[in-house]
Amino acid sequence: MTANTASELPLEQTVSPTDELTVAALIGEAHKSGTPVYPIGGGTSLDYGPQPARPGIRLSMNQMNRVLDHPADDLTITVEAGMTLAQLNRHLATKRQWLPIDAPESVRATVGGIVATNACGPRRYSHGTIGDYLLGIRAIDGCGEAYAGGGRVVKNAAGYNLPRLMVGSLGTLGVITQATFMVRPLPTHSALVICDLPSFQQAECLLAALGQSRTTPMIVELLAGPALPFCPLPALPDTAASRLAVGFEGSAADVQGMANVLCDEWQALGADGLTTITRARVDSAWNWLSESPAMLQINVLPSRLVGVMEQVAWLMAASPLQAHAGNGVLRIYRPSPPAPLPSTDEGSFANLVQNTLRPIVTAAGGHLTVLATPTGVELSPAEIWGPPRPGAALMRSIQQRFDPAGILNPGRYTL
Amino acid sequence: MSNTELIRKLRAALKPENVLSVPSELVVYDCDAFTVERHIPLAVVFPRSAVQVAEVVRACSDHGCPVVARGAGTGLAGGCTPPPNGVVIVLTRMNKILDIRLRDAMALVEPGVLNLQLTNALSGTGYHFAPDPSSQGTATIGGNVATNAGGPHTLKYGVTVNHVAGLEVVLGDGSILQFGPVEDPAALDLARVVCGSEGTLAIVTKIWAKLTKNPQACRTIRATFASIDDASQAVSQIIAAGIVPAALELMDRGILDAVEAAFALGVPPEAAAVLIIELDGPEAGLDSLLEQVIALCRNWNPGEVLQAKTPAERELLWKCRKMAVGAVGRLSPGYMIQDGVVPRTRLPHIFRRILEIAAKHRVRIVNVAHAGDGNVHPILLLDERDRDLTARAKAASREVLEECITCGGSITAEHGVGIEKIELMEKLFAPADLRAMHRVRQAFDPASQLNPGKKYKTICQ
Ligand SMILES: Cc1cc2nc3c(=O)[nH]c(=O)nc-3n(C[C@H](O)[C@H](O)[C@H](O)COP(=O)(O)OP(=O)(O)OC[C@H]3O[C@@H](n4cnc5c(N)ncnc54)[C@H](O)[C@@H]3O)c2cc1C
Numbered sequence: 001m002t003a004n005t006a007s008e009l010p011l012e013q014t015v016s017p018t019d020e021l022t023v024a025a026l027i028g029e030a031h032k033s034g035t036p037v038y039p040i041g042g043g044t045s046l047d048y049g050p051q052p053a054r055p056g057i058r059l060s061m062n063q064m065n066r067v068l069d070h071p072a073d074d075l076t077i078t079v080e081a082g083m084t085l086a087q088l089n090r091h092l093a094t095k096r097q098w099l100p101i102d103a104p105e106s107v108r109a110t111v112g113g114i115v116a117t118n119a120c121g122p123r124r125y126s127h128g129t130i131g132d133y134l135l136g137i138r139a140i141d142g143c144g145e146a147y148a149g150g151g152r153v154v155k156n157a158a159g160y161n162l163p164r165l166m167v168g169s170l171g172t173l174g175v176i177t178q179a180t181f182m183v184r185p186l187p188t189h190s191a192l193v194i195c196d197l198p199s200f201q202q203a204e205c206l207l208a209a210l211g212q213s214r215t216t217p218m219i220v221e222l223l224a225g226p227a228l229p230f231c232p233l234p235a236l237p238d239t240a241a242s243r244l245a246v247g248f249e250g251s252a253a254d255v256q257g258m259a260n261v262l263c264d265e266w267q268a269l270g271a272d273g274l275t276t277i278t279r280a281r282v283d284s285a286w287n288w289l290s291e292s293p294a295m296l297q298i299n300v301l302p303s304r305l306v307g308v309m310e311q312v313a314w315l316m317a318a319s320p321l322q323a324h325a326g327n328g329v330l331r332i333y334r335p336s337p338p339a340p341l342p343s344t345d346e347g348s349f350a351n352l353v354q355n356t357l358r359p360i361v362t363a364a365g366g367h368l369t370v371l372a373t374p375t376g377v378e379l380s381p382a383e384i385w386g387p388p389r390p391g392a393a394l395m396r397s398i399q400q401r402f403d404p405a406g407i408l409n410p411g412r413y414t415l
Numbered sequence: 416m417s418n419t420e421l422i423r424k425l426r427a428a429l430k431p432e433n434v435l436s437v438p439s440e441l442v443v444y445d446c447d448a449f450t451v452e453r454h455i456p457l458a459v460v461f462p463r464s465a466v467q468v469a470e471v472v473r474a475c476s477d478h479g480c481p482v483v484a485r486g487a488g489t490g491l492a493g494g495c496t497p498p499p500n501g502v503v504i505v506l507t508r509m510n511k512i513l514d515i516r517l518r519d520a521m522a523l524v525e526p527g528v529l530n531l532q533l534t535n536a537l538s539g540t541g542y543h544f545a546p547d548p549s550s551q552g553t554a555t556i557g558g559n560v561a562t563n564a565g566g567p568h569t570l571k572y573g574v575t576v577n578h579v580a581g582l583e584v585v586l587g588d589g590s591i592l593q594f595g596p597v598e599d600p601a602a603l604d605l606a607r608v609v610c611g612s613e614g615t616l617a618i619v620t621k622i623w624a625k626l627t628k629n630p631q632a633c634r635t636i637r638a639t640f641a642s643i644d645d646a647s648q649a650v651s652q653i654i655a656a657g658i659v660p661a662a663l664e665l666m667d668r669g670i671l672d673a674v675e676a677a678f679a680l681g682v683p684p685e686a687a688a689v690l691i692i693e694l695d696g697p698e699a700g701l702d703s704l705l706e707q708v709i710a711l712c713r714n715w716n717p718g719e720v721l722q723a724k725t726p727a728e729r730e731l732l733w734k735c736r737k738m739a740v741g742a743v744g745r746l747s748p749g750y751m752i753q754d755g756v757v758p759r760t761r762l763p764h765i766f767r768r769i770l771e772i773a774a775k776h777r778v779r780i781v782n783v784a785h786a787g788d789g790n791v792h793p794i795l796l797l798d799e800r801d802r803d804l805t806a807r808a809k810a811a812s813r814e815v816l817e818e819c820i821t822c823g824g825s826i827t828a829e830h831g832v833g834i835e836k837i838e839l840m841e842k843l844f845a846p847a848d849l850r851a852m853h854r855v856r857q858a859f860d861p862a863s864q865l866n867p868g869k870k871y872k873t874i875c876q
Contacts, residue, residue, distance in 0.1 A: 073655035074758040074789075096657060118600065131604065132577055147851035148844070153756045155574060155788045155828035157563050157611050158836070158843055159871065160852045164576070164607040168600065185657030211517055212541055214631055216697060250700060257699035299598045303518040328519075328597065369600040385601035391592050394858060395603050401854035 009035050014058040020138070020146060020177045023059070027175065027407075028144025030057060036410045039175045041113025042084055044105045044293060047372035048117065049170070050381060053411030059175060061112055067091055068178065069152075076135060076152055078180040081112025097183045100127040102290035112176040118168035121290035122219035122247070125326040131167040133181045139166065139174030142403025152180045165398075170413035173402040187249040190218075191259045192277040192285055194233065195266055196240035200224075200310040203242045206266060207306065207325055210246070213265055215258040219247040220326035221289055222306070224313045226336050228292050228320045232284040233277075241313070244325075247286065289322070293372060294331035296357070300366030302328040308364050315356060316342055328366070334374075341374075349377045358386060421478040422458055425502075428470040433508075435459040444503045447488040447495035449835050450799065451751070451809075456483075456497035461508045465583060465591050465620035468504060472618070473589035475502050476864050483866045484614040486526065486558030489550045491752055492833025494562065494613045498868050504618060506557050512536050513621070520626045521580055521596060526557025526619045530564075533624065542626040545572040548829070549737040557619045563611030565829035567662035567736065570787040571695070572627060574829060576610040583621035584609060587864035596623035608855065613831045614866040616859040630695035633661065634705045635729045639686035639718040643667050643770075643782065646688035647762040649715040650786040653692075653708055654759045660708065660787060661695040664736050669781025670794065673742040680735045686718050690786070691732055739783050740794065746781065747796035753812050755819035756828035759789045768818045769793050776811035778804070790828040791819075817842065832870050840871040 009029060017023045030037050036056025040046070061082035069078040072095040079088060085099070085106040092098050102121030103109045109119060111130075115137070120129045136150035149162020166176060197203045203222055210220060224242040227235055236243050248258045259276050266274060277285055300308055305328045313321055318335035335341065341352060353370060361368040370384045382388075389395075400406075425434045435441060436458045445453040457480060462468045475482050485495045485505045497503055510527035517540055524533060530551035533544045546559055547566035554564065560582070565574040572578075581595020594606035609617050640646040646665055653663065666674065668687045674680055682689055690712070694704050709720055723729035743750050757765045766782070769791070773780040779796045793815055795808040816826045816839055826832070826839045840849065849871055856873070859865075867873065 071758060071760060073651065073760045075654060075657070075659075076758070118604075128573075128577065131607065132573060141851070145847050145850075147847045149848060149851065151823075151825050151843075153758060153789055153824045153828070155565055155569065155756055155785075155790050156825045157754075157827045157829050157831050158825045158840065159832075159848070160616070160855050161563075161576065161608055161611055162848075162851060162855075164604050164610075165855065167604050167607075169603055184659065208518055211520070211628070216628070216631065250697070251703070253699040253703070254697045258697055297600065299600065301516075301519045301521075301597060303516065366597050367599050367601065389599065389602050391594060391602060391605060394586070394592070394605070397858040398603065398855060401858055402851070 009033065010057055011035065012055050014040070014060050016060040016063040018063045020140070023175055023177055024140045024144045024146055026057065026059065027140050027142065030407050031143050031405050034405050034407060036407050037175070038409055038412065039171045041082065041110030041116070042105065042108035044109045045113060045117050049384060049412040050379065056407070061110060061175070064177065072097065075183050076154065076180060077183055078152060078178060079111060080178055081176040082110050085109050085111060085114060092183055093186060096186045098186045099133060099181055100184050101130050101133065104291055104293040106291065111179050115166055115176055115179060116169060116171045122221050122286070122324055123290070124324055125220050126216070126218040131164050133183070134163040134167065134179060135182055136180035137163045137166050137176055138178040139176045141174045142405060142408045146177070147174070150180065154182050171409045172399050172413055174408070189252045189255040190247060190249045190282045190286065191255045192245055192247045192282050193259050193262050194275045194277065195244045195271050196237060196273050197242050197244060197271070198239060199241050200306050202271070203244055204306040206244055206269060206271060209265065209269055210326070213262065215248065215262045217246045217326070218249045219245070219289070220324070221245040222309065222323040222325040224309060224321040225317060226320050228288065228322070228333060229336055230288060232281060232288055245289065292333060294322070295334050295370070295372050295374070296332040297369045297371050298330040298332070298361050298366055300328045300361065300364045302326060304328065304364040304366065305330060308360060308366070311360050312357070349374055350379055350383050353379070353383055418457060421474060421480070424474045425458060425460055425471060428474065429460055429462060429467055433461040444485065445497065447490040447493060449491055449493035449496070449833060450749070451805065452493055452496055452834060454497045454499065456501050456503045459503040459505060461505050463508055465585055468585045468618055468620055469589040469591055471502065471504055472585055472587065472864065476587065476589065476862060481864055481867050484557070484561065484618045486555030486561070487529070487553050489554045490558065490562060490833065491754070491830045492827065492835040494831050494833040494866070494869055496834055498866065507555065509620065517542060517626070522624045522626055524556055524622050524624060526555060526560070526622060528556050530554055530556055530559055537626065541629055543629055544624055545569070545578050545627040546575045549740060556622055556624065560610050560619050560622055561612065561614050562831040563829065565785065565788070565790070567664050567785060570663055570785065571659055571661045576607050578625045578627070579606055579610055579622060580625050581623035582606040582609055582619055584617035584619055586617050587860035587862055591620070611831070613833060613870055615856060615870050616865065618865065630661070632698040632701055633693055633695035634701050635691065635693045635723040635732055636705070636709070636720055637732055638690045638692065638712045638720045639682060640688045640690070640715060641718065643688040643766050644763050645715040646690050647766050647786065649690060649712045651760050651762050652711045652714065654787060656707070656711060658704065658708060660692050662691065662693040663787030664691040665689070665782065665784040665786040666736065666739060667782040669746070669779070670739050670743070670783050673745045673781070674735045674739050676745050677738065677742040678731070678735050680731065683718060691736055736783070743781065743794055743796070747779070748798045751795045751797060751808050751812060753793045753795070753815055754790070754827045754830040755816050755824060756788065756790045757819050757822040757824035759787070761822040761824070762786060762789060765791055765818060765822060769815055772811050772814045772818070776807045776814070778808050778811045780811070785828070788828065789824065813839070834869060837870070837872060
């Protein structure tokens with residue numbers, strides 16, 4: 001890379017380097033000339049955040065997708081950041097291992113992008129999120145310098161936890177080039193127990209009871225509204241307000257045993273119409289529950305989830321709703337089948353977010369995030385994420401030290 | 416402002432009985448459980464609230480003297496050793512469990528709450544706080560957070576950082592911030608960055624601790640081996656087979672001697688090493704998993720494999736393991752415990768090297784290990800009055816940790832760097848890595864008010 005002025009850099013173009021040195025050189029040059037760099041993983045989250053304010057270089061990581069080291073007997077793996085979650089899990093499956101997290105669109109979503117956005121799915125209930133597996137990272141800072149944090153062992157207290165700092169940092173602290181993960185043995189069996197519920201109160205009652213259940217669920221999902229497209233499950237009957245889906249993974253004996261115990265527990269609480277799904281159908285159901293990209297996300301404490309969800313279900317009746325209920329995460333999808341959002345015209349999407357939804361979420365002590373701004377709509381950072389947080393000054397100070405020229409994703413993400 | 420003035424100011428802020436400034440009272444706070452280096456602090460204070468912590472931090476900052484947070488002082492790396500002219504902020508009087516919310520699987524506690532105090536408060540609820548350091552009866556949860564403490568069961572359940580949902584902290588400028596407990600997509604995950612920062616980024620004044628449901632059932636066995644090599648081969652094989660037990664601990668003959676003398680565990684004298692293996696989860700699959708584990712052990716000629724048949728037998732096993740380090744007092748007047756970590760396949764190698772290094776430096780080393788994590792705790796026996804022996808023990812420690820680095824591991828898995836391992840940070844990390852850490856530190860604490868001189872050498876900028 002010899003270019004040293006903005007005009008010689010590939011502005012408004014997508015570059016796809018194949019190694020870290022090239023990434024570092026490119027960012028180094030961009031730093032000198034103050035040219036923005038917009039890192040792209042699988043491109044699954046490009047509608048997240050405001051659109052780029054200034055022209056810059058689109059830095060695609062998708063050519064950096066190699067496995068660098070997989071000492072399978074140590075249950076760890078180091079990969080380049082542009083590898084997709086699906087590729088990673090295909091590779092791990094050859095050793096009967098996996099990274100037990102899920103993220104929407106796993107065929108496109110890269111591990112670097114998942115780290116940067118902290119994307120997650122139903123399995124977070126039992127397995128946690130990507131940060132729980134991230135042992136080490138390498139990244140290029142806003143000056144073009146490579147740095148590493150963590151390491152390749154499963155427990156490490158040396159240095160600050162830079163891997164955790166990268167989780168959810170939205171590419172503002174550096175372009176992630178490598179990640180080391182702890183992996184787990186692949187479970188052999190799974191099952192899903194489904195219960196349709198006449199009211200949200202009943203959902204809360206079963207969710208609260210799960211805390212004392214003799215089973216160990218892997219996922220705890222609460223669904224409401226119309227089904228997402230391609231639903232492999234029977235449709236929610238008109239008489240039901242919501243559907244609870246609890247999943248198990250493990251050996252055949254564990255899974256069958258726990259599904260039976262849970263059905264007994266729920267029946268004792270008065271639930272009826274229980275369905276247990278096993279074998280091939282379970283895989284398609286689990287994929288369906290983890291793969292769809294949502295439009296809005298609400299984070300609250302688990303105990304506040306059902307109350308918020310009931311209000312949202314009433315306000316946005318055309319939108320499929322899915323909650324990782326055990327974690328207090330509610331995901332709101334685009335209306336399905338396509339339909340106008342409540343209070344229809346385009347400009348009012350901001351109105352829906354700011355004046356209708358955010359007050360409900362704030363009253364419940366949570367956060368509302370717009371994950372994908374609808375086409376043609378422009379939102380301010382405050383509309384996307386809500387008001388600046390009390391720690392914002394500290395976060396900005398960290399960001400400025402990693403990217404003094406402010407060239408990493410400028411305007412797209414504000415901390 | 417003179418020191419007297421600062422002390423007057425602290426007394427006014429905290430009431431006189433919460434401020435120590437007499438040398439005879441201060442010596443108690445000149446070190447933590449890493450006793451090789453000591454400094455008498457300028458003063459020791461016992462705040463009762465975050466607001467008081469903030470007042471102390473501001474007063475000290477005006478006075479130009481640094482502060483160091485201290486929990487129970489059981490840290491093994493010198494994280495609490497007072498910096499020159501430093502004030503020690505002891506958090507043990509902030510020791511209330513403020514809230515237990517089972518519906519959210521969360522407890523809100525003050526930093527001085529003891530790890531075991533929370534576990535006891537949870538008894539009968541079906542939940543527990545998963546991090547279980549051997550020091551859980553004395554160490555504070557604030558200290559656990561600051562060191563990112565682990566324990567036997569962190570193999571399956573993860574270390575402290577995996578069990579923190581949120582923190583309230585006081586920064587070096589005296590401001591009070593809250594991170595979490597609700598996950599926030601618009602924020603950096605600073606609660607988890609503070610975990611393991613050894614009091615250098617912020618002082619923790621509240622913790623939202625995640626609670627873990629008790630496992631439905633468990634099986635605990637102990638297996639003896641003719642050599643530490645055989646035992647560690649068995650560990651590597653269990654992990655390689657894709658089995659993640661709840662705990663997988665190793666003790667060698669040296670430490671067993673101390674344990675036998677203290678608790679009469681009844682391990683046959685010819686056994687050179689013992690593994691304690693615990694499996695937990697749903698009842699249905701446990702016995703077949705146990706059979707697999709025992710079969711893997713059988714590849715390495717175990718002497719005996721005994722299963723704990725009653726809760727009391729299981730408790731004895733864990734008591735012996737958790738009190739093992741304390742029992743070392745029976746072997747020598749002092750000791751230094753190391754905390755290296757290697758990839759699990761390198762365990763047999765690191766134990767061989769530990770033996771060689773002990774012989775080379777003429778130091779007796781006994782071993783406990785969170786073997787399933789690749790985390791070794793060689794304990795070097797010494798007598799602080801014997802300067803030569805102490806120097807040899809330090810040299811041997813260093814060589815063991817350097818070997819861990821060579822193996823692709825790290826110099827500390829759970830005890831932290833403190834001052835003890837600070838020299839090795841430059842061996843483990845490249846200058847750019849240390850600069851990246853320093854950016855974080857400067858953003859949190861630009862005036863170097865909090866525990867300076869710990870974690871890594873700050874001259875690297
Ligand atoms: C016999 C024995 C066995 C042990 N076994 C284990 C084990 O199995 N696993 C393990 O991980 N550790 C173990 N340890 C080490 C030690 O107990 C842990 O590091 C523990 O977490 C320290 O807690 P503490 O309250 O004693 O902290 P302290 O020793 O008081 O402090 C440790 C560090 O944390 C900082 N700190 C303390 N409180 C705060 C706060 N509120 N805010 C910010 N910073 C703070 C201090 O500045 C210092 O750097 C053992 C120690 C002993 C003596």
